[in-house]
Structures are given as structure tokens and as C-alpha cells.
Amino acid sequence: MVDAKILVIDDNKSVLSALEILLQFEYKTVKTIFNPNQITSFPNLVDFDIVMLDMNFSAGVNTGNEGLFWLREIQKKSPQTSVVMMTAYGAVDLAVKALKEGAADFVLKPWNNDKLLATVKSAYELRKSRKEINTLKQKENNLKQVINQGKNHIIGNSKALDAVLKLVGKVAKTDVNVLVTGENGTGKELIARELHGLSVRKNEVFIAVDMGSISENLFESELFGHLKGAFTDAKEDRAGKFEAANGGTLFLDEIGNLSLQTQAKLLSAIQNKAVVRVGSNKSIPVDIRLICATNENLDKMVTDGLFREDLLYRINTISVEVPPLRERENDILVLADFYLNKFSHKYGKPGLKINQAAQEKLMAYQWPGNVRELLHTIERAVILSEGNVLKSTDFMLNTKYMPSAEKNMITLEEMEAQMISNALDQNDGNYSAAAEQLGISRQTLYNKIKKKGK
Template sequence: MSTSASSILLIDDDPDVLLSARLLLKSHFDRIHTLEDPAKLLDMLQQETFDVLLLDMNFTRNATCGKEGFDWLTKILDVDPDMAVILITAYGDVEMAVRAIKQGATDFILKPWENERLVTTVTTAIKLRRSKDEISRLRERQRQMSGDIDSRFHHMIGRSKAMQRVFDTISKVAATDANVLILGANGTGKELVARALHRGSLRAADVFISVDMGAIPDNLFENELFGHAKGAYTGAGDRKLGRMELASGGTLFMDEVGNLPLPLQGKLLRVLEERHLTPLGDNKPRSIDIRLLCATNTATHDLVATGKFRPDFLYRINTVEIQLPPLTQRGEDIIMLADFFMRNYARRYQKPELSLTKAAQTELLSYRWPGNVRELRHTMERAVILSEGDVIDVADLRLPETFDCQPTLAPDNLAHSEKQTIKRVLAQSDGNISQAAKVLGLTRAALYRRLQRHDL
């Protein structure tokens, strides 16, 4: 771990001490700052990030008890609990050193110091600070990953020609760092494709961070993606890492990217081009290294034509496009998928080994599946729960008896197809939003957004 590119702040009311320490440390570390008046310390901590603080313990003439140093130590750790603080005094003893460590200091040095000892102590403190930062980052990543990753059905299944084309594209693109735009109707498995791309990439050992742009209120987009500094706005008590910084080194998947407002598209474009971002309320850019995967259920040319998408941003995110077929174009995959879901849910709900009757298979093949694979999955979960015995029959499926839905159209007509599908489902459900959302495999909030988008 290199410590040369480090920022150190020296606080002492003796200019000769500051000069001596600066001359010694500047040959070992990158940036050395000095401060004679500790009253300015908290303002400096708000404006600059330091790896280590060397803090004198007495600032009043003839003071020897170290009370001022302990008071400032408490204030520093209130601002940054992970700050590495080395206390310095000419009047120290073992008792004072023990108290300093218990109160949160990283180390304790006596004046006059030994040069080699001071350099070694500062180097160790920098490594400790960076270790704490890395642990915090890993914990935040783990928390995010625990919420993001759904491992129930992470395998992609299909032998249809339409899916074989998808698999072929994934195998060609996965190992590259190309940005990929995944197109397809709701419930076709866009996130599964994104995860498959990540697993096949050189970033597979690092994180996969998923963010649903359709579930974020407009005023929180920037905060969610870029994060914020402590105190950036009312209620921002602690620093928050944005999804882009969390994903650094790995893959960021932005689902429903068509919901990104135009101003944020411009900011995101700059981040992707410059490879660094600045959190809200901060003035220090942070480097990032991500592979970006995006998904939308709206035809890309429609997004640009309606003025909802910047052409330059679209070019940046769709180096490669992958079009996912609706389930109606994957007839030979339906029974295979249904059997896969059935076996998984049977294990989950401790059911006996189940099989589909011929009549149930016919029913599954004849249904139009407006909610695509997601709806099929929900259907099989419900059927497993309601089944009695060791077979699933037509009655267990509980599919709508009359639902005349046309297959999802080509990519250029995805938006029109979605609007027509929602209208048919609402009519079938007699305007019941909850029922329609369940059939479509959406949350109520997601359905309401689509009703507003399509002016329904």
C-alpha cells in the first residue's frame, strides 16, 4: 500500500515545530498542511480530506495537562470517526498515552521526536486509515449486494432460436468492457442478461450493483447515483456512497434507464467520459471505474424522437444492444421454464415432486403471457402453493379465461405495444389497478408510472 500520495495536517502553536515537522515529512509524503490556530481546524476538515492529523495537546502558554488536545480530539472524531489522529506533547507519560488511545487517538508521540519514529508512526497511521476506509466501503458494498442480488433464479433458460441469438451475443460481449443496452418488454429477463454479462466478464470477482431508475423519485436520482457528503443537505447526517462509487471496479446495472431526466443524463455523460464524479455537497472529485449496463422497455429511437433522451448519451450507453424476445416468441421454452419454476417452488414450499398434466401444458402454451417470464414464474408459484397431490392441472394455474393479447411487437413498437397491453389488462381487470399490476408482473407504483407515461 503506497503512502506517498497522502495528505497530512500538522496542528501546533509553535511555528518552529511546524517547520521542523514539515521539512521532515515532505520528503516522504505528498501533501503537508500546517495550522497554528486550532480554532480553524473544523473548517479545514469540511474543505479538505486528510489521511492523518498530528495534533499538539497544549495551545495555552504554560499548559501541560493536555486537556485542550483531548477536547480537540473529541471534536475531530465527531466530524470524522475514522480519522487517524496522532497526539504530540512534550509533557507526556504512560497514563496520558493510555488515555489518548482509549479516547480514540491512533498513536502518541513525545517531543522532541526521533525522526525515523515519527515517519514510521505517520506511515502506520495512513495505512490504518485506508484500511478503515476500505472496510467501510466493503461493508457498504456487501449491504448493497445483499439487497440487490436475487439468487433464486439466476440461470437463463431457453432453447428457442430467439434465445440462442441472445446467448450468442452475450458470449461475444461479456468478456469486453463494452457498455450494453438491453431492450425488452417487462418481465423478459433483462436483469438476468445483465448478471450473465457480469459473470462472464473480467470484473466477475468484483461487485454487481443494480439500481431501478423507475423506482427512484425524480429529486433523488443524483443522490442515489453520486452519493452525498456529510451535511450536504438537511438530514444528511453521514456520508453516503452513491451507486456508481459502490460499483467502482465492477458492474453497474441501470434498469429502466428511460426514466433518467435530461439534466441528469448530461451529468452522467460527463462522469462516463471523465471517469470521475463529485458527490452532492462535496467539492472533491472521486475516480470511478465501472462497466455500465442499461435496460429499457421503450424503443431507443422513440426515446430520442420524443425529446426524452439525449442522442449523445444514448450513443454512450449502447455500444452493443441486446434485444430480448417476449415469451410469445419463445413457445418451445414455455414448458421448460414452467418446469424449472415448478421444481424450485416445490422445494421452497416443501411440496412433493410435481408434474404438469397435458391439459396444463396446453393451457400454458395457448396463453399469451402479457407479463412474459415474470408472469409465468408467478403463475407457477401460485400453482405450486394451491396444488394438491403430485400434479398441477389447469385449475391450479388459474389463468384468465379470456385474454386476447397480441404478441409484443418489434423493438420499434415496444412503447406502443406496452400501452396496448396495459389497456387490455385494465379492461380485463375492470380497472382494478392491483389486479392489473399482478397480471403484468409489476408493482402498483410501477404501473401508475406507466399509466402516466402513456397518458392512460
């Protein structure tokens, strides 16, 4: 017996009895109603898998319009339920009309029991498929929401950043390809996510791919997909990143790392708006918004013969240059406070503050690693802190990128702190190895770090 619920609606009580007797041995729950007006108030209609609905309820009327009306009402209340229409007046055009309106099938009275049971079974399979599709759609939407959650928000109020965000706001509503440029650590992926979040594709998926991490021999498989058996490790069919991003945004980071051969393959996919999986000859159309990013000078690479000029034109309809942190002076302390708050909570050290001297030091530094370097600098200072106030000596910065005056004014304490920091970095935080490199005991090293935190 199938664990399914069936509702039979017919103004002929003999029909209701006959169907109830026939179906009760096949399906767990069979309910009947005599008056179709009960449909609008029928409890838990959405729980029923199948409705068997007569098409004519008024004496002398055989147009089927009543049944079509109630079919629409059922679909409003329970769109996933399969509806099987029943009538004693068979006509091809009426059957076609019912199917076009969304009916699962059509049964003529009097019916053949075996054929009717087969029709009901097919309608039940359709209902199961609809439920599965609905579940998959919900999972897909949940997955999209998870994937589209950016790691961080864009933080800052400097003029340089404001100019970038204004350009992003203009470009986002279009579907043109965008090239995001800028130094390492400036937040190019955040800009790409902002473009996606402000676009008409914002409810679709955002797929990010680090082109620098994909080997040349796996390029096609990763981006275009493959069929089972296409190569040694291809144990199942797999969609590539282009297909995965269909309808949404595909972000290709470090685009300047591609070889000329892979550039040609990428150009073909962009031009044709279609991909061919490895091991197949079938072209699969894709609809994506393409955003690329690089810290390389692609114009110079074109001149040097390292990057295809036609590919550059394809990916560079609009160019967005993300300014380095040293050009966003007003944002340095804003970002520092943001990360200080974040890591204070993460490491259970609430209430940490950065004193004035430390703030001036952060402002004077050139930040060659940009926002990413600032993030790691704040995190390290929070981890090693032992007091409630972070001082200048708590921030281990490369003196090479400090102003000359700062270099000349470095104190013995700061120099010692820098040496300790470098030793710990070079030895992956191993105190014993760092102490040995510095020529002091492990306890002495620990005491110096503890003293520095006071």
C-alpha cells in the same frame, strides 16, 4: 502493557538481553533468537506483530545485505508483520533501501530508549492497520460474492435465447456500454448479470439501480453521493452508486424513465468517467462497466424529444434485445418445471406434476408478463394445489391472451375458476371479501376451491 508479540533477531546476546528487558515492560510477549537461520523454521511467525532484525550477522560484514535477505524471507512467511531493521553502521542509502524493501523503520545502534520505543510503537500501529485493511478486504470480497449472486440462472434452450446468449458471450469480454431491451418480465437484469459474470470484472461488484424508483430530487445523491450537510437529511458523507460500483459493473434499469434534466447529469458522468458528490466541487474518477436496460422504445423517445440522442449513443454501443417468452416456445415448459420444482420445495409440496392439458394451456398462452408472469402463475398454482397433479383449471390465465379456439372452448368450470381467481386477486386473497363480491358464502367459496384441487 500492549497485547502484542515481538521477535528480536540479533547475533549479539547483549543486544538481545537489553531489548528483552526494555520491551518486556511495554509488550506482553518478547522472544529472541540468536541465529537468523532459525527464521525459516520459527513456529507461528505470522502471529508476531513486530520483528526487530539486525542487518549484519557475519563478522567484518557491514553491507546490510544479510539483513535485507532475511527481511525478504520474513515477508514471504508473514507479509503483515512489521519489520524494524537494526544496524550499528548507519548510512542513508542503506536505510532507504531497507524501507523500499518493505521495512517499517530503521534503528541505529546504540539507540536512545525513548526513540526506540517510539519506533516500535509506530511499527505496531502499522501492523494493526495492515490487519484491519486485510479484514476489510476479506469482508469486501465476501460482500461482493453475496451481491454478485444472481437471483436465478438463465434457463432455456430455444433458438431465440441461444442467439442472445451467443451475443452476450461476444460482448462480455469487452468493456463497452451495453443497452438491454425487451418487454417487462423478460429477464433483462439476468442478461446484465450474465454480461458481468463473463467479463474481466466478474470478481468485482455488480450494482443494480432501478431508475424508476429514484425521485428526481434524490437522483444526484443516489448516483453520485453527497457530503454531510449538503441537504437536510445528509447526516454523513455517502458514496453514490457510481463510486460503489467502481472497478465493477453498474446496471441502470428502466433508463427510459429519466427526465431530460437527469439525463444531462448522467451523460456528464458517463463522458467524464467521474462524479461530483452533492455539496462538493471535487471530481472523483470512477472506472465502471455500464449496462442499461429499458422496455421503452428509446429511438421513438428521441424523435419525440423525450430522450437525449447523445445519451442514447453513449449507452448503446451494443444493443441486446431479450425475446419475449411467446417467442421462446421451447422454453415455456422448461421454465415451468424449474419453477414447479422450486416452489414445491419452498411450500413443502414435493412430487407435484403438471398434466398434459395444463401443459398445452401454458404453451398456448401469450404470456404478456413473460417469465415473471409464468413464475407467479406457477407459484400461485402450487400454493392453492391440494392434489399431486396440477390440471388446466389450476392455472388462472387471462383469456384475453389465449388463442381464439381456446377462448371459445373454455368450460364452465374454467370460467368459474377464473372468476374465483380474479376475485381473490382483487381482494388480496381475502376469502370473505372475495366471497361477498361473488355473491356466495365464504364456506361455499372454500368448498369450490377445495373441489377444484381434487
